Amino acid sequence: MHTIGMAFSRYKSVVDALAADIRAGRLPSGARLPTHRQLAASEGLALVTATRVYAELEAMGLVSGERGRGTFVRDTALPPGHGIDQPAAAPDTVDLSFNYPALPGQADMLRRALRELASSGDLSALLRYQPHRGRPHERATVARHLKQRGLRIGADQVLIVNGAQHGLAATAMALLKPGDVVAVDALTYAGFKVLARTLRLELAPLPAAGHATDLDALAQLCANRRVRAVYTIPTLHNPLGWVTPADHRARLVQIARRHGLLILEDAAYAFLAERPPPPLAALAPETTVYVSGLSKSVATGLRFGFIAAPTSWVPAIERTIRATTWNTPAVMTAIACRWLDDGTVTRLETQKRNDARTRQSIARDALAGLPHIGHPASYFLWLPLPEEVRADQITAALLREHVSVSTAEPFATAAHVPHALRLALGSTDLDTLRRALDKVKRVVDDYTDR
Ligand SMILES: Cc1ncc(COP(=O)(O)O)c(C=O)c1O
Missing domain, CATH: 3.40.640.10 (Type I PLP-dependent aspartate aminotransferase-like (Major domain))
Structure with missing residues (x-):
């Protein structure tokens, strides 16, 4: 039991370390990762465990394995600091401020579509x-x-x-x-x-x-x-x-x-x-x-x-x-x-409805006790803050914890801007989302009790 536990935590920590390197950009998109055999040797894992590490990273949407070519870091994360609606944030910041929902496998879908497009029809018409x-x-x-x-x-x-x-x-x-x-x-x-x-x-x-x-x-x-x-x-x-x-x-x-x-x-x-x-x-x-x-x-x-x-x-x-x-x-x-x-769009719509539902239920659990407003199949939710709490204090405190959220200000058209957060749930994997929402709950609670 003990050794299984050790092996499991070792395997998990390799997954976490690679995921962190990818999210922080230390392993840039497109980078080729070691072969399964090389990873097993360098991390002291069994070959089958190294394969599981890559399978898990693939399920998280962080890498893609291509038969005969190797495993590559995906270009899934939006580089932060893009423009007026996407303020600069440290590269390891979790983005709960902007929604760009993507499901694992979508990059492969695009790869296939580009291949099919390349080999079909009158391409010169597209020029x-x-x-x-x-x-x-x-x-x-x-x-x-x-x-x-x-x-x-x-x-x-x-x-x-x-x-x-x-x-x-x-x-x-x-x-x-x-x-x-x-x-x-x-x-x-x-x-x-x-x-x-x-x-x-x-x-x-x-x-x-x-x-x-x-x-x-x-x-x-x-x-x-x-x-x-x-x-x-x-x-x-x-x-x-x-x-x-x-x-x-x-x-x-x-x-x-x-x-x-x-x-x-x-x-x-x-x-x-x-x-x-x-x-x-x-x-x-x-x-x-x-x-x-x-x-x-x-x-x-x-x-x-x-x-x-x-x-x-x-x-x-x-x-x-x-x-x-x-x-x-x-x-x-x-x-x-x-x-x-x-039918791809219809299929993705169904999958994303389910994905959004999963994210809402993670949010409901993580924010337990904090009143919030949202549709059960939506990719965002609205978190009104208690009277005594200021939204900009919360966003600053969360940024220090590497979580970026939006205040009500960008959404408000009236002179009165409520103290509230808008949380975008769609742009990160589920584990990261859960951890980031735990931080939101903790920070809001901290400021509420002061
Ligand atoms: C309500 C609403 N309308 C329009 C848009 C713009 O979408 P698009 O990326 O298609 O320009 C967004 C994007 O977040 C949105 O939330």
Whole structure:
């Protein structure tokens, strides 16, 4: 028993040491690792144990073994310090501030797709400019996909874009002008705030009533001011995880119609909700622009998104795509559409729903006793902090413990910014997530007791 225990802890410590070296960048992505035999010899392990070490690292998504070539460090981690929404953090910091969910095996999927693409079709066509909103057969693929989301539209209503953020930007540039008032939730997706500031839109924050936007407040706002649009995330709200009920959606549409509002419906995370009520774009197709993409269901790096819009607005949006990027890169579009057509996206959506559920239940356990808000199949949760606790103290204390989290500030559109944390659960392996959430719980408790 004792020797088995020793062997187990030895094996675990080799796994942990290699994992730490990979996460800290000491073993850079693409680096070839020792052969199983070399690892066994250098660490004093049995060959079968060395093989298990690599199997475990592979299951964690940190390495990939290629038959006949060896074992390589995967390029899975987002290098920190990328831009305004991704502040610099030490390389060994666990990222609970930003979601880029990826399942083990996705890099192999990409490898296969690239190989298939390389050996098929008219590759030279991909070297040329494409139609601004995507090729007709690719738009038809997206339209078929959107049927699963409850939208019955033709390919002529689809525009392919460089991710949902670009979809929001292209739509806002096309249909809104500086000074326009856009109603938004008091807590909403940070990227829309950045966009509004850039385009000089005025955001009018709406409070929440229960688990949805307060529609009385929207009706009141529209009665008092000229409101041009409402930006909303009815299915799997970021950051609060709502799925608004059908009657709430019907009333929102009623208000929008009465006051001539454009509805900008963001469905970036909608795939995580099982059997949600119909999207707003199905209820009010004449005044809703629906924006989503494959960042969260497949991979953020794909930069593949889509817009579904009323046909009369398509030319204006097409023009802003042309003005900003000409077209979404054809290689990415070809890969994304292949995955949409062959069922890969649907399969990944199911797997990620399950993965997100697992992460939420880890969070529920780890945060036991701390009230938090989140959907059971969501990749993030909202942690309101006790009255006496300041969010910036907590984030600073957590950074000292190598965990990065977001405060409410990037999500807040109203003057009052609540003391709260938004935890992104999707960007790290499950063990690391559990340990990082234990630290969150401990640090919040520490500051609460002071
Ligand atoms: C609600 C919401 N909309 C849009 C986006 C942007 O997604 P994409 O990577 O497709 O641009 C995100 C990304 O986090 C999001 O959370």
